[in-house]
Amino acid sequence: MRTDAELFNTPDASSGRRVAPRSQGAWVKWVLIGIAVLYLTLILFIPALNVFVQAFRNGLGPFFSNLVSQPFLNAVKLTLLIAAIALPINTIFGLCAAWAIARHQFPGRTLLLSIIDIPFAISPVVAGLMIVLLYGRNGWFGPWLQANDLRIIFAVPGMVLATMFVTMPFVAREVIPVLEEAGTDQEEAAKTLGASNWQTFWRVTLPNIRWGLLYGLILTNARAMGEFGAVSVVSGNIIGKTQTLPLYVEEAYKQYKTPEAYSAAVLLAFLAVITLVLKEIVERKTRIKDVEE
Amino acid sequence: MTASPTNPRPVKGDRSFWYRLTHLSWPWRVTWVYLSFMLFLPVTAMLLSASTVGPAEFWRIATTDIALSTYSVTFGTSLAAALLNGVFGTLIAWVFVRYEFPGKRMIDAAVDLPFALPTSVAGLTLATVYSNNGWIGSFFEPFGIKIAFTRLGVFVAMVFISLPFVVRTLQPVLQEMEKEVEEAAWCLGASSWQTFWRVLLPPLIPAILTGVALGFSRAVGEYGSTVIVAGNVPFQDLIAPVLVFQRLEQYDYAGATVIGTVLLLISLLMLLVINLLQAWGRRYAD
Numbered sequence: 001m002r003t004d005a006e007l008f009n010t011p012d013a014s015s016g017r018r019v020a021p022r023s024q025g026a027w028v029k030w031v032l033i034g035i036a037v038l039y040l041t042l043i044l045f046i047p048a049l050n051v052f053v054q055a056f057r058n059g060l061g062p063f064f065s066n067l068v069s070q071p072f073l074n075a076v077k078l079t080l081l082i083a084a085i086a087l088p089i090n091t092i093f094g095l096c097a098a099w100a101i102a103r104h105q106f107p108g109r110t111l112l113l114s115i116i117d118i119p120f121a122i123s124p125v126v127a128g129l130m131i132v133l134l135y136g137r138n139g140w141f142g143p144w145l146q147a148n149d150l151r152i153i154f155a156v157p158g159m160v161l162a163t164m165f166v167t168m169p170f171v172a173r174e175v176i177p178v179l180e181e182a183g184t185d186q187e188e189a190a191k192t193l194g195a196s197n198w199q200t201f202w203r204v205t206l207p208n209i210r211w212g213l214l215y216g217l218i219l220t221n222a223r224a225m226g227e228f229g230a231v232s233v234v235s236g237n238i239i240g241k242t243q244t245l246p247l248y249v250e251e252a253y254k255q256y257k258t259p260e261a262y263s264a265a266v267l268l269a270f271l272a273v274i275t276l277v278l279k280e281i282v283e284r285k286t287r288i289k290d291v292e293e
Numbered sequence: 294m295t296a297s298p299t300n301p302r303p304v305k306g307d308r309s310f311w312y313r314l315t316h317l318s319w320p321w322r323v324t325w326v327y328l329s330f331m332l333f334l335p336v337t338a339m340l341l342s343a344s345t346v347g348p349a350e351f352w353r354i355a356t357t358d359i360a361l362s363t364y365s366v367t368f369g370t371s372l373a374a375a376l377l378n379g380v381f382g383t384l385i386a387w388v389f390v391r392y393e394f395p396g397k398r399m400i401d402a403a404v405d406l407p408f409a410l411p412t413s414v415a416g417l418t419l420a421t422v423y424s425n426n427g428w429i430g431s432f433f434e435p436f437g438i439k440i441a442f443t444r445l446g447v448f449v450a451m452v453f454i455s456l457p458f459v460v461r462t463l464q465p466v467l468q469e470m471e472k473e474v475e476e477a478a479w480c481l482g483a484s485s486w487q488t489f490w491r492v493l494l495p496p497l498i499p500a501i502l503t504g505v506a507l508g509f510s511r512a513v514g515e516y517g518s519t520v521i522v523a524g525n526v527p528f529q530d531l532i533a534p535v536l537v538f539q540r541l542e543q544y545d546y547a548g549a550t551v552i553g554t555v556l557l558l559i560s561l562l563m564l565l566v567i568n569l570l571q572a573w574g575r576r577y578a579d
Contacts, residue, residue, distance in 0.1 A: 036388040093327040096320035121560040123514030125534040130335035226411025228517035246413040272409035
């Protein structure tokens with residue numbers, strides 16, 4: 001909820017503010033734009049374009065024949081499976097953590113916010129190493145796991161754990177500000193009218209935070225499908241068994257099977273493009289919502 | 294956000310700490326259980342494994358010649374990449390906020406590409422583009438400059454991976470900045486340069502530094518793109534995360550744990566620095 005004062009002073013960053021001052025020649029503007037675009041071209045656009053050019057260089061035929069090879073299909077399946085497990089679990093955690101942080105004041109609140117960010121700060125290799133130290137043969141739970149004939153490291157469960165670790169903060173990070181902005185008024189009203197906690201969540205809170213949540217899900221999914229470092233440490237990279245698409249890309253490249261590498265890379269690049277487009281749509285929706293309010 | 298005065302919930306101040314701990318609502322329980330299991334447990338396991346090595350042995354492994362060289366490559370290159378992005382990221386954010394030009398929206402959206410593109414794909418394409426016969430690498434080849442599979446390649450990958458941080462940290466701050474202050478400076482006869490250095494830059498510095506620190510922290514930990522674009526030659530372009538990976542592949546758990554712990558502690562330190570910078574930025578904004 002916005003206060004009246006805020007409603008009257010709607011920030012109009014888009015209108016009128018961007019007019020360049022008269023004292024500054026138009027050439028400065030175009031030189032700066034030129035430098036910015038040149039830098040982005042060298043660092044970003046040419047490498048991005050290269051993925052598509054390399055993948056389709058010999059036409060669509062070889063591209064599709066690479067796509068139907070068995071190791072490749074297994075990699076796709078495994079990538080989807082890992083994301084399908086990691087995504088819902090991290091969503092539940094993210095929503096709980098966001099609610100706990102946004103709806104409560106307690107000593108150490110800022111500390112808890114920073115703690116949730118730790119997985120972003122840690123190198124993916126170190127994240128993978130931690131999981132090996134816990135569940136590996138010489139790890140804390142290693143003897144117990146072996147006694148019960150359970151395999152986590154060099155198997156899918158370890159890769160799921162690694163993915164969950166590196167994507168842990170996204171949902172909470174995106175939902176917290178939305179939840180804070182939405183305020184508690186509507187929830188309190190629902191409670192007063194006799195709604196249960198669950199009803200309040202489904203009917204009031206969830207619709208309020210849906211764009212933030214969706215944004216968090218998009219980012220979690222992109223990282224879950226694209227994660228390389230952490231998954232690589234725990235996977236053992238057994239072709240056809242514990243190889244996700246990003247691992248397939250590296251493996252094919254190292255074995256000088258560059259066309260295969262680019263066939264998989266272009267799929268992942270498509271995933272990235274879809275992520276960016278969805279993100280843009282979500283941002284536009286929230287902006288429109290802001291204006292409407 | 295200050296919710297405490299507006300929060301109409303009854304304050305449970307009279308309950309003891311223990312009572313509150315045992316009567317947590319279930320979202321709190323999920324949060325704590327998940328954090329304990331997924332975050333505290335692994336970090337503790339790592340720190341305890343490192344401590345079993347013993348301080349003298351820890352120091353010996355952490356400061357072997359090869360480890361020291363990987364730190365210098367990792368931190369030197371990350372810092373250079375983050376600083377370069379500090380300069381160009383500021384310029385890009387400025388251009389996006391202040392100017393209109395065709396294709397701006399698309400270019401703006403594309404800045405997030407390094408967040409969305411899987412790192413192994415980034416490494417693959419950077420290795421191709423910046424190799425001796427690649428689109429960009431071939432321009433440098435006649436001058437005897439090799440980029441891919443050298444330290445320069447690592448640098449390019451780190452620049453790629455840390456680019457969005459400065460831009461995205463700076464954009465909202467620039468958007469908020471009052472145009473009036475700037476115009477006042479012009480009215481008082483300041484030149485464009487003077488206005489930039491004396492009026493515009495100082496309030497942006499906390500945000501620029503936060504972006505640089507975020508980019509640096511990401512570049513230090515980066516593995517996927519750098520392992521592919523680097524030659525991974527010890528003492529030349531071998532970075533610390535790759536060394537951890539190699540130690541683990543050789544079943545040298547002590548070595549992997551010690552160097553991993555050094556990286557972990559530096560990550561946590563960076564997180565602290567970033568938090569302090571953000572607090573500084575908030576104070577500046579008020």
